[in-house]
Amino acid sequence: MKIVLTAVLTCIWGNALAAEPTPNLPPADVVARVLRATPSFAAARGKVLVEEANKARLEAGSHEWNLRLAAHQRKVQPIFGQDDRYNEWNAQLERPVRLPGKASADSELGAIGVTIAETAQGDALHEASRALLRYWFTWLKESATATQWAEQFALLERQSASIRRRQQLGDAARLDAIQAEAALAQADAQLAHALARKNGAREDLRRRFPGLSLDVTETIAEPQPISGNESEWLDLIREHSHELGIARGEMQKAQLAAGRAGRDRLPDPTLGIQLARERGGEEQILGAYVAINLPGGGRQAVASAALAEAGVASSREAAADQKITAEAAALYHSAVAALATWQASRSAAARLKYAADMTARAYQLGEGSLNELLAARRLANEGQLAAKLAQLEALESRYRLLLDAHQLWDLD
8 A cells, every 4th residue: 555655646746847847948849859860769769670570580489390302212132133223202391399388488588678679769768868958058058158258248348448438538547448458358258269169069969969949048047946855766766767677677588598598408309200202102101200309518508607697687787776876866966966056156146246346336436446346347257157057057957857757858
């Protein structure tokens, strides 16, 4: 009862997460179309077809009908009389037969192979969605950096023009004008660099994911707190992990292969019928026969190796579970920490901006130097840029958590 209740609550909680809005992301239907057009997904889909054909091969078995035809001439040399010659022939039709239990084991091996390939297909989509999210936020961060430097350049440009006018009126020193122009030139260089990085990130994203719409609002949404506790997130991520599903499938496949190799310690018999014509047709022969290989130590060695491989696969499954759990825990704590970092950065940026505004007012009233104003503006710009990047980092961390829990772009 407790297990059922937990599953229901997890389902309700997961649906609630999926219903949350996802600002600053491309539309889900566009993402689905783009991801299904990636070469990695096409390769994974092809692997499913391969395993389906392999399943059919295993179910059919490797044994085939074997037809043997022979013709010869018999020569009889009696003690007295002439030699007798007879044209003779014989035909054999035979086929090895799988012993009971082997056919069903082969069918199970084929089925688990298809299941693993289908899980790997889902993993290919998931990995592609991870990459899309990463490159998408790289572009957003570079875009935010370029926007911030554009704002800083515009601010310093107005400041430089104001100081030039004051210099012309004799109210500002020549040194102030030079310092203002130098600060403007530095901002211009930073803006050019930021625009180049933004365009590079955009081009990288466009070429990696053709057809993805790159029209997005410049307004950065406020990251929301992470709902649920660590244990709930770990359970949800482990439940939907394709990597863990593949490891479990490989373990099951190795166990089935070990069972199948154990059955092969007893060779399959060969059943056949024989038809022969001898002494020119005087004798007609019709018979049936059974051929059985006598097993040697090689079959036992193969079975032992398959059993050991099953143990290896079990250890790999445990290692994958440990890895996924550790990564999920790190991802959860990273998302929580990213939110706190953004909140602190936002507070610091607001204070730095207020200090820069106060310094600017003091400079206008002749109560401060231009060096102090430029330093204050530089710190305010750095604070605002850090706050924007921290905000995007918090959004990305939260979306990555949702993505690994299959609550974002669930394409299975």
